[in-house]
Amino acid sequence: MLFLFCSDFDEAGPLIKKMRLKKRREAFAFQQFADDRKEIIMTISGRDPIAVAACVGAVLAKEGAGCGDSLLSIGTALSCLGNGKEGKLWVLNKITDAYSGRCFYPDMICRSPFLEIDAKSGSSGRGSDFLKRERLQTGTVSEKEINSMEDGVSGLYDADSAAVFQAGSHFLAPHAMSFLRLAVESACIADDISGLEKDEGGAERKYIEAQVEAEENGRYDLKSEGLLCRQMLSHDIARMMEACAEDVLLYADCFAKSCRAAWPEYCEKQGADNENVGMTADDLAAGLHCSETMKSGLNQLLRFANVIGKDWRALVAGYKAEGAYPCRNKRDGKIIMEKLRKSLLK
Amino acid sequence: MLNQNKETELTGLYPRFSHIYIEKELKGNGEAERILSHFPNAVIITINHYKDLFNRRRQDSCLQHRSQKLILAQKHGRMLYKGAPVCQDFGNQYFYYASCVMNCIYDCEYCYLKGMYPSGNLVLFLNNQDVFSELRSMLAVHPVYLCISYDTDLLALEGLTGYVSEWAAFVLHNPGISVEIRTKTGSSSFWGKILERLDFGKDKEAAASALDRMIVAFTLSPEEVILRHEAGTGSLLERLRSIRAGIEMGFRVRLCFDPMIWSPDWKERYEGMIEQVFEELPEGMLHGIRDVGIGSFRISERYLKAMRRVLPHSAIVQYPYENDGGYYHYGRDLIDEMEGYLAKLVGKKLPAEKIFRWETIGDRGINR
Numbered sequence: 123m124l125f126l127f128c129s130d131f132d133e134a135g136p137l138i139k140k141m142r143l144k145k146r147r148e149a150f151a152f153q154q155f156a157d158d159r160k161e162i163i164m165t166i167s168g169r170d171p172i173a174v175a176a177c178v179g180a181v182l183a184k185e186g187a188g189c190g191d192s193l194l195s196i197g198t199a200l201s202c203l204g205n206g207k208e209g210k211l212w213v214l215n216k217i218t219d220a221y222s223g224r225c226f227y228p229d230m231i232c233r234s235p236f237l238e239i240d241a242k243s244g245s246s247g248r249g250s251d252f253l254k255r256e257r258l259q260t261g262t263v264s265e266k267e268i269n270s271m272e273d274g275v276s277g278l279y280d281a282d283s284a285a286v287f288q289a290g291s292h293f294l295a296p297h298a299m300s301f302l303r304l305a306v307e308s309a310c311i312a313d314d315i316s317g318l319e320k321d322e323g324g325a326e327r328k329y330i331e332a333q334v335e336a337e338e339n340g341r342y343d344l345k346s347e348g349l350l351c352r353q354m355l356s357h358d359i360a361r362m363m364e365a366c367a368e369d370v371l372l373y374a375d376c377f378a379k380s381c382r383a384a385w386p387e388y389c390e391k392q393g394a395d396n397e398n399v400g401m402t403a404d405d406l407a408a409g410l411h412c413s414e415t416m417k418s419g420l421n422q423l424l425r426f427a428n429v430i431g432k433d434w435r436a437l438v439a440g441y442k443a444e445g446a447y448p449c450r451n452k453r454d455g456k457i458i459m460e461k462l463r464k465s466l467l468k
Numbered sequence: 469m470l471n472q473n474k475e476t477e478l479t480g481l482y483p484r485f486s487h488i489y490i491e492k493e494l495k496g497n498g499e500a501e502r503i504l505s506h507f508p509n510a511v512i513i514t515i516n517h518y519k520d521l522f523n524r525r526r527q528d529s530c531l532q533h534r535s536q537k538l539i540l541a542q543k544h545g546r547m548l549y550k551g552a553p554v555c556q557d558f559g560n561q562y563f564y565y566a567s568c569v570m571n572c573i574y575d576c577e578y579c580y581l582k583g584m585y586p587s588g589n590l591v592l593f594l595n596n597q598d599v600f601s602e603l604r605s606m607l608a609v610h611p612v613y614l615c616i617s618y619d620t621d622l623l624a625l626e627g628l629t630g631y632v633s634e635w636a637a638f639v640l641h642n643p644g645i646s647v648e649i650r651t652k653t654g655s656s657s658f659w660g661k662i663l664e665r666l667d668f669g670k671d672k673e674a675a676a677s678a679l680d681r682m683i684v685a686f687t688l689s690p691e692e693v694i695l696r697h698e699a700g701t702g703s704l705l706e707r708l709r710s711i712r713a714g715i716e717m718g719f720r721v722r723l724c725f726d727p728m729i730w731s732p733d734w735k736e737r738y739e740g741m742i743e744q745v746f747e748e749l750p751e752g753m754l755h756g757i758r759d760v761g762i763g764s765f766r767i768s769e770r771y772l773k774a775m776r777r778v779l780p781h782s783a784i785v786q787y788p789y790e791n792d793g794g795y796y797h798y799g800r801d802l803i804d805e806m807e808g809y810l811a812k813l814v815g816k817k818l819p820a821e822k823i824f825r826w827e828t829i830g831d832r833g834i835n836r
C-alpha cells in the first residue's frame with residue numbers, strides 16, 4: 123500500500139483530484155482519502171510535528187504497514203533565498219531535526235527525476251534561521267551568527283519531515299519513505315510583505331481582496347493577524363501543487379512499485395504460507411509430538427524444503443501410509459523427523 | 469520539472485555510488501577529495517557520523533546492496549580485533565584482523581556480512597594511519613598475523629582506495645607483520661602495484677621478505693557456485709589466471725577452498741573445480757602455492773539468524789544447519805565427507821603440511 127501524507131488540504135487537493143481519491147467515511151482522527159482498490163491512502167496530517175507524528179503512527183499501525191508498503195510525504199518547505207529553488211519540487215536526502223539536531227536519511231535507492239536537497243525540520247513555521255540568512259543579505263545578521271546556527275543545512279526548512287520520518291521508521295524501512303517538498307519563498311510567510319511585489323497578478327489581487335475584506339470587518343492589522351500570509355500561501359500552494367501534480371503522481375507510482383518489487387518473493391511466500399494448502403508445519407509438529415526445540419528445527423527443515431522445491435507433504439503422506447505417522451509419542455516423532463531430514467537433504 | 473521519457477527516468481534503482489555520504493570532519497580532507505574525484509556525478513551528502521546512517525533501524529541491506537552508497541568516514545576507538553573462532557589462523561598464534569572497509573562491492577549470497585551489518589552500504593575508513601600506529605605498538609610486543617580483507621574485498625577496491633599498496637609499504641618497513649588479503653577478484657593488475665611499493669631496487673632482501681609476508685589468498689569455488697552465489701566476483705578461470713600472474717611475479721599465493729557449499733552434486737562440482745585449478749596451475753607452478761585452506765560453510769548463530777530474515781529464498785541460508793556453541797555448520801559427518809574429499813584431491817598435488825582444514829577442537833570451537 124502507498125501511504126501519502128500531506129499537511130493540509132491545499133497541498134493534498136490537486137493530488138486527490140488527479141488520483142480520484144474518495145473521502146473515507148469511517149470514523150478516524152484524521153481526514154483520509156483512498157482509491158477504489160484501497161491501494162493508496164492519503165491522510166491530512168496537520169502541520170505541527172507532534173500531530174504529524176501521531177497521525178503517521180496511527181495510520182501505519184491501523185493499516186498494518188510493513189514490507190512492500192511505502193510512504194510518500196508531500197508538502198511545502200521554505201527556501202532560504204531567492205536562489206531559484208522556489209516553485210520546484212525537491213526530494214529530501216537528509217532531514218535535520220531543528221530541536222534535537224538529529225539527522226535522518228531516507229535511502230536514495232529509487233530513481234527520482236527531481237533534484238535532491240537537505241532540509242531542516244521544526245515547528246517554527248517561519249523558519250527563523252532561514253529568514254536570518256536572508257537578512258544576511260541586507261546586513262542585519264552577521265555571517266558568524268549564520269554559520270553557527272546553520273549546521274551545514276543549506277536547503278529547505280519544513281515543519282514535518284523529521285516527525286514523519288521518526289514515526290514512519292517504526293514501521294517502514296528507510297528506503298520505503300520518500301519526501302517531496304515544493305519550495306516556496308520564505309518571504310511568502312514572513313511578516314515582510316515585500317514578497318508580494320514579486321508575484322504579479324494573483325497574489326496581489328488576493329492581497330487587495332483580503333485588505334478590503336479585513337477593512338470591512340474592522341480589522342486593519344493584516345500583518346500581525348497573519349491573514350495575508352495564509353491567504354497568499356494557500357493560493358500559491360494550491361496553484362503550484364496543481365502544476366506539478368502529474369509529476370508527483372508518476373513518481374509516487376514508480377516509488378511504490380519499487381518498494382513492492384524489493385520484496386516480491388518474500389511477500390508472495392508469506393501469502394502462500396498463509397494459504398494453508400493441505401498440511402501445515404504446525405499440523406506436522408503436532409503429529410510428531412514436537413517439543414518447542416524440535417518444532418523450531420522442523421520449521422527450518424520445512425522452510426529449506428520449500429526453498430529447494432521438495433515436497434515434504436508427499437513424504438509425510440508416505441509415512442502415513444506406512445502407519446508411522448501420526449506418531450504415538452515424542453520418541454517416535456524424533457525417528458520420523460530424522461527420516462524426513464535425511465530424505466530432504468539427500 | 470520532469471524531462472521527456474518520464475517513465476524511463478523513473479524506472480529502476482540508482483547505480484552504485486550514485487550518492488556519497490561524507491563525515492563533516494572529512495570535508496576538505498585530501499584523501500576524501502581524491503576519492504570523490506572518482507565520482508564527479510555523485511550527490512554528496514554531509515553526515516555527522518557514519519553510524520547515523522549505517523546503523524539505522526529496519527534497513528534492507530540486500531536492496532541497499534543493489535544500489536550501494538559510499539560512506540567516507542573515520543574510524544575511532546579500537547582498530548585491531550582478535551581473529552574469530554570461525555576463521556582459519558593457519559597456525560599463527562597472534563591472529564588479528566583489521567577493518568579498513570565495512571562491506572563489499574561483491575554480493576555473495578552466503579556472505580556473513582549480510583548478517584553482521586545492518587546496512588548494505590560501503591563504509592570506507594580514511595584514517596589508515598591510525599591502524600598502522602596501533603599496529604606498531606602491538607608489533608613492539610609480539611609478531612602479528614593480520615587479515616585485512618575479511619569485512620570487504622580490498623583488492624576489488626584497490627583502484628579506488630590503493631589500500632593494499634599502502635599495506636605493502638607498511639609490511640616492507642615492519643618485519644614482524646604478515647598480512648593476509650582475502651579476495652575473489654579476477655583482476656591481475658594489482659600485483660604490479662604491490663611490487664612497485666616493495667621497491668626491489670632499494671633493498672632486495674627486505675623486499676623479498678615483505679613479498680613473502682604479503683599473503684594474497686584467493687577464495688576458489690566451482691564455477692556453478694560462482695555464477696549462482698557469488699555475484700560480481702571474478703570467474704574461476706579469471707581468478708586462476710590472476711594467481712598464475714602473481715606466482716610468475718614471485719608471490720606465494722594462498723588458495724582457500726572455503727566456504728565449501730553443499731548441493732546434491734557437490735562432489736562432481738568440487739572435483740571439476742580441482743581439475744581446473746591444477747590445469748591452470750601445473751606442476752611447475754606449485755612452488756608458488758604457499759598453502760591451502762579448506763573449510764565448509766559455517767557462521768555464527770547471530771549472523772545466520774539475521775540472514776534468514778533478509779534472504780528467505782536462499783537455499784544456502786535456509787539450510788537446516790547444526791548449532792554448536794553458537795556456530796552453525798553442516799552435520800559432522802557431512803563436514804568430514806566434504807572437507808575430507810577435497811583435502812584428498814588437493815593432497816594428490818600438494819604435501820599434507822600445506823593443507824589446513826577448519827574444524828572445531830573440543831569445546832573451544834577454534835580452528836587449526
